[in-house]
Every structure is written in C-alpha cells, then in structure tokens.
Amino acid sequence: MIDFGYNLTPSSTLEIDDANMHLFDELCAMEPDALKCISCGSCAASCTAGVFTDVNLRKVLLSLQRGCEKDLLPQLKSCMLCGKCHIVCPRGINTRHLILSICKIYKI
Amino acid sequence: MKRNVLIIGGGPAGIEASRKIRDFGHTPILIEKESHLGGHLAKWHKLFPDGESTEELLNSLTSDMDGIKWFTDTDIVSINKLKHLYVAICSNGISIQADALLFTTGFSMFPAEKKEEYGYGIYNHVITNADLEDFFNTGEDPRIKDPKVIGFVHCVGSRDEKAGNRQCSKVCCATAIKQACEMKELYPDATVYCFYMDLRMFGRKYEDLYLNAQRKYGILFVRGRVSEVSENIEGRLVVKAEDTLIGKPIRVTMDLLVLMAGMSPNGENRDIASMTGVHLGEDGFFMPRDMLFRTTESHSKGIFFAGAATGPKTIPETLNEARAAAMAIDHYFKQEV
Numbered sequence: 198m199i200d201f202g203y204n205l206t207p208s209s210t211l212e213i214d215d216a217n218m219h220l221f222d223e224l225c226a227m228e229p230d231a232l233k234c235i236s237c238g239s240c241a242a243s244c245t246a247g248v249f250t251d252v253n254l255r256k257v258l259l260s261l262q263r264g265c266e267k268d269l270l271p272q273l274k275s276c277m278l279c280g281k282c283h284i285v286c287p288r289g290i291n292t293r294h295l296i297l298s299i300c301k302i303y304k305i
Numbered sequence: 306m307k308r309n310v311l312i313i314g315g316g317p318a319g320i321e322a323s324r325k326i327r328d329f330g331h332t333p334i335l336i337e338k339e340s341h342l343g344g345h346l347a348k349w350h351k352l353f354p355d356g357e358s359t360e361e362l363l364n365s366l367t368s369d370m371d372g373i374k375w376f377t378d379t380d381i382v383s384i385n386k387l388k389h390l391y392v393a394i395c396s397n398g399i400s401i402q403a404d405a406l407l408f409t410t411g412f413s414m415f416p417a418e419k420k421e422e423y424g425y426g427i428y429n430h431v432i433t434n435a436d437l438e439d440f441f442n443t444g445e446d447p448r449i450k451d452p453k454v455i456g457f458v459h460c461v462g463s464r465d466e467k468a469g470n471r472q473c474s475k476v477c478c479a480t481a482i483k484q485a486c487e488m489k490e491l492y493p494d495a496t497v498y499c500f501y502m503d504l505r506m507f508g509r510k511y512e513d514l515y516l517n518a519q520r521k522y523g524i525l526f527v528r529g530r531v532s533e534v535s536e537n538i539e540g541r542l543v544v545k546a547e548d549t550l551i552g553k554p555i556r557v558t559m560d561l562l563v564l565m566a567g568m569s570p571n572g573e574n575r576d577i578a579s580m581t582g583v584h585l586g587e588d589g590f591f592m593p594r595d596m597l598f599r600t601t602e603s604h605s606k607g608i609f610f611a612g613a614a615t616g617p618k619t620i621p622e623t624l625n626e627a628r629a630a631a632m633a634i635d636h637y638f639k640q641e642v
Contacts, residue, residue: 209553209554210545210553210554210555210556211548211551211553211554211555211556212555212556212557213555213556213557214556214557214558225523229520230520232519232520232523233516233519233520236528236550255550256551259548259550259551260551262525263548263551263555265551265553288516
C-alpha cells in the first residue's frame with residue numbers, strides 16, 4: 198500500500214444501538230440508585246482523589262449508562278473510598294457502595 | 306345590581322371563572338369557538354403530578370353550570386365600547402352587552418411540523434404529546450406499534466427563537482416525564498429516553514415524579530437537544546443529538562419519537578388586542594397591568610385576564626387565576642357603583 202499521508206478519522210459519535218447494556222442492567226439490579234444521578238457534579242467537586250487524578254464518578258456513571266465506559270472505568274482505581282461523595286450526594290446515592298459494585302461487576 | 310360579564314374562551318379558566326362570577330351574583334356569558342367546552346384539557350388523558358383523570362376534573366368543573374349562559378361554536382366578530390358597556394358581536398349573530406370582559410383565550414399548541422428537522426408529518430413514527438394523550442384515551446394510533454425504543458424530545462417550539470417562541474412552556478417537562486412513565490407502564494420492556502435542555506420540575510411533587518421516572522421506571526435522561534431525525538430503510542427513526550454531559554454526539558435508533566410541543570400564544574390574541582386596546586407582550590401573550598399584584602387586570606378598564614392567555618400555566622395555576630379574576634371583576638363592579 199502506498200502511503201499518501203492521509204488517514205481516516207474515526208467518528209466520535211456514540212452509537213447507542215451498539216452499546217452492550219447487560220453489565221449496566223446487572224448493576225442497576227444490584228444498585229437501583231445508580232439511575233438516580235442528576236449529574237450535578239457534587240461527587241467530583243468534593244472528591245479527594247479528583248484533585249490529583251482524573252477520577253470523576255459523575256462521568257463514569259454516565260458513561261456506564263451510555264455503554265461507553267471502557268476508557269473511563271480505570272479512573273475508579275484512584276478512588277480511596279473516603280466517602281466524601283456519599284456525604285454530599287443530593288440524591289442520597291450510597292456512592293461508596295455503588296463504586297464497589299461497579300468494580301465487582303465490571304471487574305476493575 | 307346584576308352585571309353581565311362576557312368570558313371569551315371555554316377552557317378550564319373560562320369555566321371556573323364563569324362559575325365564580327355567578328357565585329358573586331353576576332351574570333356570566335361564556336363563549337367558546339370549538340364545539341365543546343374544556344379547551345386543550347378535554348383532549349388530555351391524565352395530569353401530572355398524580356395522574357388525575359382529566360375527564361373527572363372536567364366533569365366536576367362542568368357539573369354545576371346553572372346560571373351560566375354558554376355558547377359553543379361561537380367566535381367574536383367585533384367588540385366595541387359604548388360608554389361603560391362593551392358590545393360584542395358573535396359569529397352566531399347574537400350581540401352581547403357586557404359590563405366587563407374576561408379573556409380566557411388560552412394558548413395554541415405549537416405546530417410541531419414547523420420543526421421540520423424532527424419529521425412530524427413526514428416520518429411514520431413521530432408523534433406529539435397531544436397525539437400520545439389521544440392514544441392513551443382511545444388506545445389507537447397506527448404510528449405506535451409495540452415500540453422497543455421510545456424517545457421524548459423536550460422543548461419543541463419552546464425556548465427557541467427560530468420557532469418564534471423564546472419562552473419556556475412550563476408544563477412540558479413534567480408532562481414528558483409523566484408520559485414517559487405511562488409508556489413504560491404500557492411497554493415495560495421498552496427503553497425510554499428523554500432529551501432535555503434543562504429539566505424544570507418546579508412544582509411540588511414534580512421532583513418526585515422525576516425521581517420515580519429514574520429509579521422506578523429506569524427512564525434515561527440525555528441532556529441535549531435533538532438536532533435531526535431521519536428514517537432508515539426499515540422505517541425506524543434515527544435520532545441524533547449531543548449528549549452535552551458526556552460531550553459527544555450520540556445516535557440512537559427508535560421506534561417512536563414523541564415531540565413535546567409547547568404553548569404558543571393564541572393567534573386570535575392579536576385581533577382581540579386590536580379591537581379592545583389591551584396590551585400584547587412581544588411574545589404574543591396578553592400583558593397584564595403588572596406581573597406581580599394585578600396579574601388578572603388589563604390596562605383597559607373593565608377588561609380582565611385569566612389562565613394561559615397571559616403565558617404558559619399549569620391547571621391549578623389557571624384555576625386559581627380564574628377565581629382571582631372573578632374576585633377582581635366583583636371588586637371592580639363594587640368600586641364602580
């Protein structure tokens with residue numbers, strides 16, 4: 198193949214139809230509160246680890262809902278389970294428990 | 306002394322105001338352009354937040370119409386002022402002398418086909434919120450065939466300068482969530498998405514409705530306005546939007562798309578304003594004397610407003626305003642004596 202110096206840029210569109218939602222369904226069965234998130238960002242704003250790393254629970258949770266969690270899931274490794282996000286969550290989500298369940302189901 | 310009050314518009318505001326005006330000892334004359342009373346409410350099935358039946362509400366509203374003269378299929382042809390009296394000529398030939406006028410002209414549903422990119426009237430499985438209520442009432446709509454993926458598009462013709470409506474229609478967020486839950490009840494295996502810009506769950510128990518939609522029904526909320534809809538070769542709908550919280554465009558194939566058509570000002574407001582001199586806001590809704598203390602009074606003596614004629618309102622707000630307008634009219638008559 199001659200290299201002309203051109204390449205294709207992959208589409209950034211999330212194809213929801215292709216997303217495999219089995220693990221997310223499993224998560225919701227175990228943690229129905231996962232659906233209660235309103236993406237306010239309190240968890241990420243109060244996160245101890247978030248100051249030094251990429252960890253952002255709001256983003257991870259949303260990516261699970263859209264089936265595009267692959268790149269974001271490793272973030273959770275930075276979580277120290279301090280529980281500050283649990284204290285601040287306005288929807289009363291037990292975020293520590295949720296994070297542990299995510300780790301169990303998605304095998305992080 | 307008994308006074309005549311002409312009420313224009315026989316929706317919930319007009320009906321409730323007529324009853325209260327009668328209770329104050331005056332003579333209400335209610336005219337309605339459609340062939341039945343009830344306005345948009347008569348076409349609806351259930352109401353948020355608790356799913357009350359509109360039929361029951363309308364029945365209780367219209368159960369006690371004694372002492373109210375009302376005409377359906379009747380339009381206003383002209384309104385003139387003669388000293389302290391207003392003389393209205395109606396399309397059915399009668400003329401009405403009134404000591405006060407009450408405009409309860411309501412709103413018009415935004416014509417969803419105007420947002421051509423959503424394909425209402427073009428694609429087979431795009432319907433409006435009003436169509437869905439009709440489906441709930443009749444159980445029949447050829448466009449709804451055991452849908453597996455359903456989408457709700459909020460703010461269709463609301464908060465949209467290009468659509469001619471800059472304002473929020475106020476009731477569609479709660480209506481969309483109510484309807485999404487009802488669809489999930491009918492089709493438990495369906496995946497339901499709501500595409501919203503902001504969720505304005507402002508009223509008591511509305512936030513609970515939202516929480517229930519998430520927690521109990523598993524409805525998925527996508528923050529982002531749908532950009533366009535197309536139909537694929539199988540006749541399913543391909544919906545494009547940006548998930549603004551993820552920051553990426555998304556594409557999803559659906560079997561049914563419900564457009565939450567908002568409230569536009571009633572087109573006849575303009576004619577009524579030019580006949581009577583009441584003020585019209587730049588949004589096309591009637592302008593009350595002020596937006597805080599005298600929301601039911603117009604700038605013209607003896608002319609009053611109630612309900613969505615002065616902007617989008619919920620049913621309880623409309624009914625309360627109808628009662629407030631009746632009180633304001635009674636007060637006006639007492640001052641006049």
